Amino acid sequence: MSPSASTTTSTATSTGGAPLDWAAPLSEAPVDADVRLPGSKSLTNRYLVLAALAEGPSELRAPLRSRDTLLMAAAVASLGARVSDVPASDPTEVPGWRVEPGALRGAGPLDCGLAGTVMRFLPPVAALASGGTTFDGDPHARTRPMAPLLGALRDLGARVDDDGRGLMPFTVRGTGHLPGGRTVMDASASSQFVSALLLAAARSDAGVEVVHEGEPVPSAPHLVMTQQVLRDAGVEVESDLATTGGASGTRWRVAPGRVGALDVDVEPDLSNAAPFLAAALVTGGRVTVPGWPQRTTQAGDALRDLLDEMGADVDLTPEGLTVRGGDGVSGIDADLHDVGELTPVLAAVAALADTPTRLRGIAHLRGHETDRLAALATELNALGGDVSETEDGLLIRPRPLHGGRFSTYGDHRMATAAAVLGLAVPGVVVLDVGTTAKTLPDFPGLWTGMLAG
Numbered sequence: 371m372s373p374s375a376s377t378t379t380s381t382a383t384s385t386g387g388a389p390l391d392w393a394a395p396l397s398e399a400p401v402d403a404d405v406r407l408p409g410s411k412s413l414t415n416r417y418l419v420l421a422a423l424a425e426g427p428s429e430l431r432a433p434l435r436s437r438d439t440l441l442m443a444a445a446v447a448s449l450g451a452r453v454s455d456v457p458a459s460d461p462t463e464v465p466g467w468r469v470e471p472g473a474l475r476g477a478g479p480l481d482c483g484l485a486g487t488v489m490r491f492l493p494p495v496a497a498l499a500s501g502g503t504t505f506d507g508d509p510h511a512r513t514r515p516m517a518p519l520l521g522a523l524r525d526l527g528a529r530v531d532d533d534g535r536g537l538m539p540f541t542v543r544g545t546g547h548l549p550g551g552r553t554v555m556d557a558s559a560s561s562q563f564v565s566a567l568l569l570a571a572a573r574s575d576a577g578v579e580v581v582h583e584g585e586p587v588p589s590a591p592h593l594v595m596t597q598q599v600l601r602d603a604g605v606e607v608e609s610d611l612a613t614t615g616g617a618s619g620t621r622w623r624v625a626p627g628r629v630g631a632l633d634v635d636v637e638p639d640l641s642n643a644a645p646f647l648a649a650a651l652v653t654g655g656r657v658t659v660p661g662w663p664q665r666t667t668q669a670g671d672a673l674r675d676l677l678d679e680m681g682a683d684v685d686l687t688p689e690g691l692t693v694r695g696g697d698g699v700s701g702i703d704a705d706l707h708d709v710g711e712l713t714p715v716l717a718a719v720a721a722l723a724d725t726p727t728r729l730r731g732i733a734h735l736r737g738h739e740t741d742r743l744a745a746l747a748t749e750l751n752a753l754g755g756d757v758s759e760t761e762d763g764l765l766i767r768p769r770p771l772h773g774g775r776f777s778t779y780g781d782h783r784m785a786t787a788a789a790v791l792g793l794a795v796p797g798v799v800v801l802d803v804g805t806t807a808k809t810l811p812d813f814p815g816l817w818t819g820m821l822a823g
């Protein structure tokens with residue numbers, strides 16, 4: 371099969387050479403493809419942070435090399451680590467990274483782009499450094515929630531200067547050590563506040579105890595991931611977070627001590643698998659993602675159950691995950707509190723479904739790359755959809771859609787969601803598709819490759 375319209379309407383870009391406005395290809399036949407995906411953003415950026423704090427050199431194989439992870443690599447290098455490329459043993463793979471830790475020094479201004487992991491995970495590292503580090507990023511990044519993390523850092527003995535609103539830009543005045551201790555904070559806006567404190571905690575003088583008070587912390591799998599990578603690095607971490615996901619924690623404790631060097635293969639990014647697997651479902655075709663881990667802490671693993679519930683046939687084998695579309699697409703009633711980053715693509719699938727969908731538990735998405743609930747409702751409705759925002763999610767009532775220009779608001783997952791719509795709706799133009807470079811290099815190339823089988 372061949373895509374009917376993979377045309378480009380504009381070519382200039384600031385994010386990695388992809389076209390700005392992109393006519394999403396319509397699928398004229400069921401997709402049938404294997405799609406190999408690059409490494410996980412969440413794992414790559416945790417490994418980079420821990421490697422910079424470790425007692426010896428680390429090696430990361432098959433890391434993600436995208437805007438978010440290149441910014442993280444550059445930032446840990448500015449803070450004192452030495453990051454160098456290591457050729458991959460298989461020339462078709464991306465080069466790995468060797469990270470040699472160095473004395474932590476203040477740096478800046480550090481460019482965080484729009485990366486939550488960079489703007490949240492590095493302030494505690496900067497608190498351990500000697501000298502001040504200023505954090506800044508894209509204009510929208512200056513609105514993403516930060517205050518609970520900055521307050522917690524102050525509780526643990528760090529000095530942080532901000533303009534009183536707890537947003538970027540702010541400066542962490544590192545003194546070369548962080549006293550540590552206990553902090554009580556509200557992490558209901560982002561699990562990344564907790565992950566950030568835990569990742570650097572072993573290097574504090576007294577260790578760190580984090581107590582959460584407020585509505586449940588979102589993204590439980592990402593917290594399980596943080597605990598797991600810490601344990602992989604030999605760090606002692608205790609919590610009341612269930613290891614199977616589904617229950618978010620309220621209390622964590624990391625003992626002071628050494629951070630061991632890492633020697634790791636980065637898993638493929640399972641959240642980035644979402645649009646490709648969704649393509650199999652909405653076109654009634656097949657997509658296989660090779661190398662899907664049998665066990666993982668990644669939130670994207672939830673796609674297996676979610677797509678199954680929406681009508682796909684899902685099969686995990688040692689070779690990979692295969693999703694096949696069937697006779698139709700069912701709407702779902704799903705709580706995505708743990709796996710919020712899957713929302714945009716699932717909303718796109720839901721808009722093409724045969725029955726309505728309710729997505730719940732995702733009020734915190736209003737603080738993501740954009741206000742994702744407003745953005746999805748606005749853009750789906752502009753294509754003729756019937757979507758309304760609720761207090762904590764979206765109601766999506768499918769009806770026939772038409773083509774149009776789909777704004778992405780600098781949000782990579784808005785762009786991949788629009789590509790899914792474009793498979794079934796002629797004339798969808800994705801504005802600023804280059805924004806996908808945040809976590810996925812050459813998304814348009816991967817997408818058209820999938821359509822070409």
Ligand SMILES: O=C(O)C1=C[C@@H](OP(=O)(O)O)[C@@H](O)[C@H](O)C1
Pocket residue numbers: 411412413486487559560561562565588589592710711734
């Ligand atoms: O720790 C991480 O790697 C992430 C945690 C989640 O953030 P929130 O808890 O802010 O949703 C997730 O949405 C984000 O894509 C990545």
Ligand SMILES: C=C(OP(=O)(O)O)C(=O)O
Pocket residue numbers: 484485486487711738739783809
């Ligand atoms: C919420 C996301 O990213 P960030 O790490 O910037 O928070 C995301 O990738 O969906």
